Amino acid sequence: MTIAVTKSRVEDKLFQNRYLVDSGRPHIKVRPHERPSANLLALTHVCPAKCYDLNDKGQVEITPDGCMECGTCRILCETSGEIEWDYPRGGFGVLFKFG
Numbered sequence: 001m002t003i004a005v006t007k008s009r010v011e012d013k014l015f016q017n018r019y020l021v022d023s024g025r026p027h028i029k030v031r032p033h034e035r036p037s038a039n040l041l042a043l044t045h046v047c048p049a050k051c052y053d054l055n056d057k058g059q060v061e062i063t064p065d066g067c068m069e070c071g072t073c074r075i076l077c078e079t080s081g082e083i084e085w086d087y088p089r090g091g092f093g094v095l096f097k098f099g
């Protein structure tokens with residue numbers, strides 16, 4: 001008897017999600033800063049959707065279009081005021097295909 005095992009990568013599963021972007025109304029914003037704190041800098045590594053990146057001045061920027069609303073960045077940086085976080089307006093944001 002043979003059992004078929006199929007493996008799938010996380011990236012392949014994430015690709016199944018769909019996003020409806022609310023143009024001009026990002027639901028997460030990074031407050032202006034000169035140098036990022038350790039927590040803000042960490043977002044460039046821990047965001048599962050890779051929404052955070054460094055610009056050429058070493059400041060953290062966000063492109064929230066692929067955000068999965070996991071809340072990781074909210075936990076790390078909202079209380080310090082480094083980011084503003086809200087859910088997308090109704091009907092916008094991530095549309096999970098599997099749960």
Ligand code: SF4
Pocket residue numbers: 028046047048049050051064066067068069070071072073074
């Ligand atoms: S909520 Fe999660 S997926 Fe969205 S930007 Fe923050 S860390 Fe990334």
